[in-house]
Amino acid sequence: xxxxxxxxxxxxxxxxxxxxxxxxxxxxxxxxxxxxxxxxxxxxxxxxxxxxxxxxxxxxxxxxxxxxxxxxxxxxxxxxxxxxxxxxxxxxxxxxxxxxxxxxxxxxxxxxxxxxxxxxxxxxxxxxxxxxxxxxxxxxxxxxxxxxxxxxxxxxxxxxxxxxxxxxxxxxxxxxxxxxxxxxxxxxxxxxxxxxxxxxxxxxxxxxxxxxxxxxxxxxxxxxxxxxxxxxxxxxxxxxxxxxxxxxxxxxxxxxxxxxxxxxxxxxxxxxxxxxxxxxxxxxxxxxxxxxxxxxxxxxxxxxxxxxxxxxxxxxxxxxxxxxxxxxxxxxxxxxxxxxxx
Amino acid sequence: xxxxxxxxxxxxxxxxxxxxxxxxxxxxxxxxxxxxxxxxxxxxxxxxxxxxxxxxxxxxxxxxxxxxxxxxxxxxxxxxxxxxxxxxxxxxxxxxxxxxxxxxxxxxxxxxxxxxxxxxxxxxxxxxxxxxxxxxxxxxxxxxxxxxxxxxxxxxxxxxxxxxxxxxxxxxxxxxxxxxxxxxxxxxxxxxxxxxxxxxxxxxxxxxxxxxxxxxxxxxxxxxxxxxxxxxxxxxxxxxxxxxxxxxxxxxxxxxxxxxxxxxxxxxxxxxxxxxxxxxxxxxxxxxxxxxxxxxxxxxxxxxxxxxxxxxxxxxxxxxxxxxxxxxxxxxxxxxxxxxxxxxxxxxxxxxxxxxxxxxxxxxxxxxxxxxxxxxxxxxxxxxxxxxxxxxxxxxxxxxxxxxxxxxxxxxxxxxxxxxxxxxxxxxxxxxxxxxxxxxxxxxxxxxxxxxxxxxxxxxxxxxxxxxxxxxxxxxxxxxxxxxxxxxxxxxxxxxxxxxxxxxxxxxxxxxxxxxxxxxxxxxxxxxxxxxxxxxxxxxxxxxxxxxxxxxxxxxxxxxxxxxxxxxxxxxxxxxxxxxxxxxxxxxxxxxxxxxxxxxxxxxxxxxxxxxxxxxxxxxxxxxxxxxxxxxxxxxxxxxxx
Numbered sequence: 001x002x003x004x005x006x007x008x009x010x011x012x013x014x015x016x017x018x019x020x021x022x023x024x025x026x027x028x029x030x031x032x033x034x035x036x037x038x039x040x041x042x043x044x045x046x047x048x049x050x051x052x053x054x055x056x057x058x059x060x061x062x063x064x065x066x067x068x069x070x071x072x073x074x075x076x077x078x079x080x081x082x083x084x085x086x087x088x089x090x091x092x093x094x095x096x097x098x099x100x101x102x103x104x105x106x107x108x109x110x111x112x113x114x115x116x117x118x119x120x121x122x123x124x125x126x127x128x129x130x131x132x133x134x135x136x137x138x139x140x141x142x143x144x145x146x147x148x149x150x151x152x153x154x155x156x157x158x159x160x161x162x163x164x165x166x167x168x169x170x171x172x173x174x175x176x177x178x179x180x181x182x183x184x185x186x187x188x189x190x191x192x193x194x195x196x197x198x199x200x201x202x203x204x205x206x207x208x209x210x211x212x213x214x215x216x217x218x219x220x221x222x223x224x225x226x227x228x229x230x231x232x233x234x235x236x237x238x239x240x241x242x243x244x245x246x247x248x249x250x251x252x253x254x255x256x257x258x259x260x261x262x263x264x265x266x267x268x269x270x271x272x273x274x275x276x277x278x279x280x281x282x283x284x285x286x287x288x289x290x291x292x293x294x295x296x297x298x299x300x301x302x303x304x305x306x307x308x309x310x311x312x313x314x315x316x317x318x319x320x321x322x323x324x325x326x327x328x329x330x331x332x333x334x335x336x337x338x339x340x341x342x
Numbered sequence: 343x344x345x346x347x348x349x350x351x352x353x354x355x356x357x358x359x360x361x362x363x364x365x366x367x368x369x370x371x372x373x374x375x376x377x378x379x380x381x382x383x384x385x386x387x388x389x390x391x392x393x394x395x396x397x398x399x400x401x402x403x404x405x406x407x408x409x410x411x412x413x414x415x416x417x418x419x420x421x422x423x424x425x426x427x428x429x430x431x432x433x434x435x436x437x438x439x440x441x442x443x444x445x446x447x448x449x450x451x452x453x454x455x456x457x458x459x460x461x462x463x464x465x466x467x468x469x470x471x472x473x474x475x476x477x478x479x480x481x482x483x484x485x486x487x488x489x490x491x492x493x494x495x496x497x498x499x500x501x502x503x504x505x506x507x508x509x510x511x512x513x514x515x516x517x518x519x520x521x522x523x524x525x526x527x528x529x530x531x532x533x534x535x536x537x538x539x540x541x542x543x544x545x546x547x548x549x550x551x552x553x554x555x556x557x558x559x560x561x562x563x564x565x566x567x568x569x570x571x572x573x574x575x576x577x578x579x580x581x582x583x584x585x586x587x588x589x590x591x592x593x594x595x596x597x598x599x600x601x602x603x604x605x606x607x608x609x610x611x612x613x614x615x616x617x618x619x620x621x622x623x624x625x626x627x628x629x630x631x632x633x634x635x636x637x638x639x640x641x642x643x644x645x646x647x648x649x650x651x652x653x654x655x656x657x658x659x660x661x662x663x664x665x666x667x668x669x670x671x672x673x674x675x676x677x678x679x680x681x682x683x684x685x686x687x688x689x690x691x692x693x694x695x696x697x698x699x700x701x702x703x704x705x706x707x708x709x710x711x712x713x714x715x716x717x718x719x720x721x722x723x724x725x726x727x728x729x730x731x732x733x734x735x736x737x738x739x740x741x742x743x744x745x746x747x748x749x750x751x752x753x754x755x756x757x758x759x760x761x762x763x764x765x766x767x768x769x770x771x772x773x774x775x776x777x778x779x780x781x782x783x784x785x786x787x788x789x790x791x792x793x794x795x796x797x798x799x800x801x802x803x804x805x806x807x808x809x810x811x812x813x814x815x816x817x818x819x820x821x822x823x824x825x826x827x828x829x830x831x832x833x834x835x836x837x838x839x840x841x842x843x844x845x846x847x848x849x850x851x852x853x854x855x856x857x858x859x860x861x862x863x864x865x866x867x868x869x870x871x872x873x874x875x876x877x878x879x880x881x882x883x884x885x886x887x888x889x890x891x892x893x894x895x896x897x898x899x900x901x902x903x904x905x906x907x908x909x910x911x912x913x914x915x916x917x918x919x920x921x922x923x924x925x926x927x928x929x930x931x932x933x934x935x936x937x938x939x940x941x942x943x944x945x946x947x948x949x950x951x952x953x954x955x956x957x958x959x960x961x962x963x964x965x966x967x968x969x970x971x972x973x974x975x976x977x978x979x980x981x982x983x984x
Contacts, residue, residue: 108604174948174949174952175928175931244631245939246932246933246936249932277633280611284611
């Protein structure tokens, strides 16, 4: 049974809080889509508060069904961030500053992750609109990174706090994005410059492949609340998240160091399946889910909340805006960020 | 209603005493289960009512979208029972249940029983012809379906009911007493004469089985039982009802999810499952997935049945998962399971896995081919007597008479399983006939052979098992052409499509091998041993007299299935169109080729699909060539995927 959050009720926005579900704000009055942005602008402070308090708020009833409407709504809420860099799968551009969710097979889940937690700058706010809801599944789950941090085994957290985590990518021309796409670089020099400026070690292989390492803080402080959050892709980009047959095949094709991406402890020591399983378990127990309805608007604090995508059947179109850019250096990272000269 | 057509209209007991097995004399049973005199005047619904009164607001069952409390299950099934009583004219009839796996199934089964009826689960996607036969055999009087306004073709003209949503809280309706010989359900199983047989199991047998399990392996309010098994298999009976008589929760896995390690992983994690069932071959597959194993940390009790449980697998389970393992045994003809063996932990290295000792009110006989008891320790055929024995096969008096014997007023079932008694417990040794178990599904080769022979181009057909590339058992059909040479050989996919109109998916052979004539043994029977050799992986299948290069390859149809399941429905001449042209991208390619590597032991370069845009036909040719030149064996495949 959903209960009303009385504190926010006082501000005029009634949020439903139900176990296992994200906070849900039902817009009860009739708002025409062309007025959705104004409705949001009038309530920006309250919405900001709700996102800060709950980590994520699903706004239902504004009927935002296209990229242009989403963008107008998004720009009333946040500063828009430049296009994504260092992606690991493609997105489609749905309109100015609005991209699709990652292109990923519909029947494969996408595990919990934070947008760009492997980069030096990342969005704090994600503004997500549901233009087409799938027939079945496809929930964008969210998990509170403060709670995840608290529930992970202490020794595991200590080591990651001390050492950070390392992402290793190997760019080939077959699976995953090419380095040209990932770094938005036309040539090697541009790619190398990007890497230098962003604390990424780049090694060119004899066969022309590029391998990169980046060591990042696994735990950071939220730039507004100051709360400590488990903020990384250690689980998400781990090779242990691959289907065992797929992992075996890729190792055969690309060699032991050639997986398109994998993660390790900060010092480079490999993770085992069990550790990755523990992280997945903790995420799972913290996951909040609410099926999408067309026109839903989901505001997600990308530092406070990890998000996932469950398998789905049917058509699913989400528009996504990266807002409110934050630099890693401003989040008192547990493991210091690389010194760079941008 | 007369279901066993040779019995009196008011009785559901089995066929007349068996006279076709002269000389069968039952001496003392080899093993006898505990004598328990518990009565079940209100059937399983009575046991559930008792629990529901204790814990009305606890969650009884849940699926991906919905949860029902004990009270809601009671109220919804009461409502369904009332509707069924009306549409069947007072109950006492079989009712088909045609539903996807969900909490609706719980309500439907319980509603059917409360109406004084018995349920006949029918799988979604079952061929129409087969469904029609099932409805005829059981004389089903109504169907419970998700779409009563537009029921599937075989159900046209029958009263069709939807599962009601729980009505607003009212009082539950009083239960009707259940006659002692009233059936509870009819489950269809493969028949050696070529048509499936509907096993009719009585309510008392079901209650006896569930009450035994509740006592032998108690569940509590913190237990979550995963409902994994399709409800057309008897294992689902305890998965659905045991939690409901113990205050535990039954968590439904989505339709088909039992075969998908990722679905299983997600369900284990999300719902903190404590109790579940695995067919051994599925358990082996699950243990190979470290992420799934990790997700099984909440399990405390795992039951295996459906196939022989290898000792190595049991030991591997014990090393990987900190849960108790129990091996169960029982044919559909005897209320789910009749023996149990808690696997000792750790399993001593010389210890064979047993099927154990009988459950409550069960007598087990080990007999030789003349029906005499064999000395303890010697092998014989297992006969089952006592409360668990089924009432017979619905609408099939001859089949009932052949498999069941009535002696001293007691019905006994002849299992066809070879066993021996070791230290007061049973060891399973194999089958006395050709019956097979493929991924837990019981299959009579004759059923498939008969279906194959209905194709005009097929003269004779023999179905034998063989090891698939990953070590599982799969079915191979050896077919000889009809004498009239007017028909060209249909390709393997064509034959499979033909079979799919008559048989469930699990019965479709993975391989079709054409041969001039079926070799015979000296006694004039099909030489199955030789045919097994012919289709085993060591043999070169290229000798098949088949003009279609794709159809001659044993695994073509499954490769084809895989290809199109990843790339969408095939266009015309689809096998000639390149992977990328069809819209395939790199992740799809990786998944397809990872599957090829596991399945065939052949590593195909990604470039072939992504750079060279190879078609399905080209991929098949490549695999063919690789298979012949590299001589990849099952062992090699195992080495790669281990």
